[in-house]
Amino acid sequence: MTTTAASKKTRRRRAFSRGDRFTLAMFLGVPTFLHVVWVWIPAIATIGLSFTYWNGVSLSNIRWAGLANYDTIFTASPQFYDALRNNTYWLLWFTLIATPLGVLLAYQIDRKIRGSKIYESVYYIPVVLSLAVIGIIWKFMLGPGGLVQALLGYPEIERAIPIFSNYDINTYVILGIASWRHIGYIMLLYLAGLKSVDPSLREAAAIDGATEWQTFRKVVFPAMKPVNTIIIVITVIESLRAFDLIYIIYGTSTGWPILGMLVFVNIYGQAASMLGAAYAVILFLLSIIPIVFYLRTVFRDDVA
Amino acid sequence: MSGIVQDKKYRDRQKRKDFFITVFIAIFAFVWMVPLLWTFWTSLRPYSDVIQNGVFSKPSTLNFQNYITAYDRMDIWEYLTNSFIVAIPTVILTLFFGSLMAFVVTRYSFKFNLYLLLLFTAGNLLPVQLVYAPLFKMYIWIGDLVGNRNLLYDSFTGLILVHVALQMGFATFVMSSYMKTIPKEISESALLDGASVFRHYWNVILPLLRPPLAALSVLMTTWIYNEFFWAIVLIKSDNKRPITSALGRLQGEFVTDFNLLAAGAIMAALPTLLIFFILKRQFVSGLTLGSTKG
Numbered sequence: 001m002t003t004t005a006a007s008k009k010t011r012r013r014r015a016f017s018r019g020d021r022f023t024l025a026m027f028l029g030v031p032t033f034l035h036v037v038w039v040w041i042p043a044i045a046t047i048g049l050s051f052t053y054w055n056g057v058s059l060s061n062i063r064w065a066g067l068a069n070y071d072t073i074f075t076a077s078p079q080f081y082d083a084l085r086n087n088t089y090w091l092l093w094f095t096l097i098a099t100p101l102g103v104l105l106a107y108q109i110d111r112k113i114r115g116s117k118i119y120e121s122v123y124y125i126p127v128v129l130s131l132a133v134i135g136i137i138w139k140f141m142l143g144p145g146g147l148v149q150a151l152l153g154y155p156e157i158e159r160a161i162p163i164f165s166n167y168d169i170n171t172y173v174i175l176g177i178a179s180w181r182h183i184g185y186i187m188l189l190y191l192a193g194l195k196s197v198d199p200s201l202r203e204a205a206a207i208d209g210a211t212e213w214q215t216f217r218k219v220v221f222p223a224m225k226p227v228n229t230i231i232i233v234i235t236v237i238e239s240l241r242a243f244d245l246i247y248i249i250y251g252t253s254t255g256w257p258i259l260g261m262l263v264f265v266n267i268y269g270q271a272a273s274m275l276g277a278a279y280a281v282i283l284f285l286l287s288i289i290p291i292v293f294y295l296r297t298v299f300r301d302d303v304a
Numbered sequence: 305m306s307g308i309v310q311d312k313k314y315r316d317r318q319k320r321k322d323f324f325i326t327v328f329i330a331i332f333a334f335v336w337m338v339p340l341l342w343t344f345w346t347s348l349r350p351y352s353d354v355i356q357n358g359v360f361s362k363p364s365t366l367n368f369q370n371y372i373t374a375y376d377r378m379d380i381w382e383y384l385t386n387s388f389i390v391a392i393p394t395v396i397l398t399l400f401f402g403s404l405m406a407f408v409v410t411r412y413s414f415k416f417n418l419y420l421l422l423l424f425t426a427g428n429l430l431p432v433q434l435v436y437a438p439l440f441k442m443y444i445w446i447g448d449l450v451g452n453r454n455l456l457y458d459s460f461t462g463l464i465l466v467h468v469a470l471q472m473g474f475a476t477f478v479m480s481s482y483m484k485t486i487p488k489e490i491s492e493s494a495l496l497d498g499a500s501v502f503r504h505y506w507n508v509i510l511p512l513l514r515p516p517l518a519a520l521s522v523l524m525t526t527w528i529y530n531e532f533f534w535a536i537v538l539i540k541s542d543n544k545r546p547i548t549s550a551l552g553r554l555q556g557e558f559v560t561d562f563n564l565l566a567a568g569a570i571m572a573a574l575p576t577l578l579i580f581f582i583l584k585r586q587f588v589s590g591l592t593l594g595s596t597k598g
Contacts, residue, residue: 020501027408027505031401031472032420038439038469039427045438056441105329113326121584122333125340128580128587129573130530130548136555136569137339140346140562147342150359157355180339192592212321241431244532248552263433268537272437280433291429295422298477302418 043284049277056272069278080279083257087286089171090178090258091239098179099235102186107216109187110194120191123184131181135248138177164249170256178245182238186231193227194220229297236290240283259283347371347566354563370567378554378568383547384575389460390535390546391528394467395521401468402475402520403513407505409476410483411491421480428473432533439466440537458540466534471527475520478593482516483509516593522583523590526576547572 016024050069054062073080105123109116126134142148144160154160164170197220205215221228243260250256252265259279266276346354348366357364374380405424409417443456456462486509494508535549542553551572558565580587 017500023501024408024412027404027501028420031405031476034401034465034469035424035427035472038466039430039435040423042435042438042442043427043430046434046436049437056437105332108325108329111322113322113329115326115330119329119333121581122336124580124584124588125577126336128526128530128576130532130576132530132532132548132551133569133573136551136565137343139555140343140566141339143562145354145359145562147338147359155359180336184336188588188591192588212318237429243433247532247536248555251552251556260431260433263436264537267437267440277437280431280436283431284434287429287431291426294429295426298425299418299422302421 046277046280047284049274050281052274052277054272054274056267065274069275072275073278073282077275079254079257079262083259083262086171086256086258087240087242090175090242091236093175093179094182094235094239095232098175098182099186099231101179102183103190103231105183106187106190106194107220110191120187123187125184126181127184127188129181131244132248134177134181135245138180139249142173165255174245174249174256178242182235186235189231189234190224190227193224197223226297230294233290233294233297237287237294240287240290259286343566344570346563347570349563351561351563368567370564371571374564374567374571377564378558379543379550380547380568380571382543383545383550384571386460386544386550387529387546387548387575390463390467391525394464394471394528395524397464397468398471398475398524399517399520401472402479403510403517404505405472405476406479406483406513407509410480411488411504411509421476424473425477426473428470428477432470435466435470436537443538457538458544460544463534463538463546466538467528467531471524475524478520478590479513479516482513482593486512515589519586519590519593522579522586526579526587529576 049062051065051067052062053065053068109119113119129137140146142163144157145155146160148163149155149160152161163173201219201223202215205219210218241260242258243264246256246258246261247264252261252268254261254265259282263276263279263283266273266279347370348368349363350365350369353361353364405420408414409421440457443462444453447453447455447457456465490508490512491504494504499508529546530548531546532548535546536552539545539549542550545553551569554568555565558568
């Protein structure tokens with residue numbers, strides 16, 4: 001016994017010649033170096049910088065600030081609470097409305113209704129467009145001279161009513177635009193999951209006289225557990241990451257502030273403020289929960 | 305008897321319900337297309353026509369003149385080229401590095417494999433804003449150190465490297481999930497033949513990775529093409545901007561002629577739409593390989 005174990009060990013060691021060891025080191029080393037230096041070291045540096053005063057120019061200017069940046073954000077920045085509120089709206093809207101709609105669509109299309117292939121493609125289209133293009137397209141719809149303006153009875157550019165700057169409705173407008181893309185994205189993911197659910201399960205439920213809703217809730221939904229988790233995580237992370245669409249619609253004017261934008265406006269440009277780093281850390285702390293949740297789901301088998 | 309009647313009743317009700325669902329989905333799908341169709345319609349009309357006769361007027365002319373003008377005045381071609389100069393090397397490098405990582409962590413049982421995989425996957429999920437400020441400074445310092453400030457900042461190289469570093473996590477994750485479904489025996493026979501690690505990767509594993517490589521390359525090309533944040537913060541010179549980030553500026557410059565802008569937006573969207581319609585299967589499986597394990 002011991003001899004076979006030992007010979008196995010030597011064989012394994014011999015399997016890595018000097019050249020092989022070099023190859024392996026390069027195979028792992030180059031990507032890891034790039035990833036750590038480009039992603040993790042800057043990420044950790046941001047956490048450190050959030051406790052400092054710095055204008056971003058020369059290293060010797062960095063001064064320790066303790067919690068001062070966070071203090072400013074929490075006590076003297078009404079924008080922070082606006083942004084937090086907007087990100088929360090985004091999250092709630094996506095979780096309670098857009099994501100369930102995507103799931104519903106996927107479920108119905110999966111039942112092979114007439115023309116399901118065409119509908120599938122139609123709902124996917126916004127998913128392949130960039131948020132910059134999406135922002136511009138929706139400006140044609142809602143901005144001065146746009147289709148919606150004309151339908152509301154204001155076709156002339158001079159008489160156009162403000163939509164993006166109307167604080168009573170702009171939240172719904174932006175979330176509606178974001179959903180245009182998100183619903184298709186969720187549908188795509190869910191549809192792929194549904195195709196892997198054994199159809200005989202559903203047939204059995206139908207024979208037992210289960211209604212459509214009962215079949216979904218008691219049979220399909222539980223069978224889709226991993227996909228459900230991933231969809232929830234994607235919904236949360238997307239809601240926190242939001243940036244592109246707001247930038248295209250409002251520029252940097254923070255007309256509808258979100259956390260991702262506050263990081264950007266505090267750092268971008270000539271004079272940076274480490275308030276931006278503190279905002280980034282807050283964003284990071286909020287993202288930790290979904291990230292850990294995701295990692296636990298996808299790596300569960302490997303850890304156990 | 306009554307059971308059959310009830311059954312029929314139930315089926316009829318289901319049929320009616322299905323009919324309503326189909327109609328609803330069809331209407332919803334039409335509404336879904338309206339923004340894009342409207343933009344396309346807008347792009348075919350001259351601005352003067354809309355101004356004179358109103359938004360809903362019957363068009364006096366419908367043609368592709370706006371596209372020609374946009375092409376001439378907006379440097380669309382230059383921006384498109386920039387997009388692909390960034391996207392193609394990014395995708396190749398990401399898939400190359402990702403396949404190397406996936407190969408090692410699934411074929412060799414080092415203790416740190418799982419931690420590496422966790423590190424890469426988590427890195428891919430971090431909010432990019434957390435990486436932004438120090439990376440930006442790092443680019444400028446490295447540039448100053450070698451005496452060329454534009455080595456990484458305001459350069460395609462810098463943009464490509466940050467994309468690769470961030471996307472590698474996703475590629476590694478997807479390919480290592482896929483590799484777990486490839487039987488270990490294939491590797492064992494290669495090892496018995498005395499193949500080196502490199503040959504094992506290049507001749508045995510890489511050909512087997514063709515399906516996820518195809519799917520990921522389609523998906524990532526559209527992702528990088530659509531990427532916005534890094535292109536805004538790392539590229540300063542307008543003539544180096546990829547098209548998606550250039551749209552932000554064009555939007556301001558041509559705000560008074562949105563028929564022209566509509567043509568620009570459609571042209572910017574065209575490559576991803578074409579990729580999607582031609583390679584839909586790869587696109588979808590790229591996304592779902594990442595979300596449903598294996």
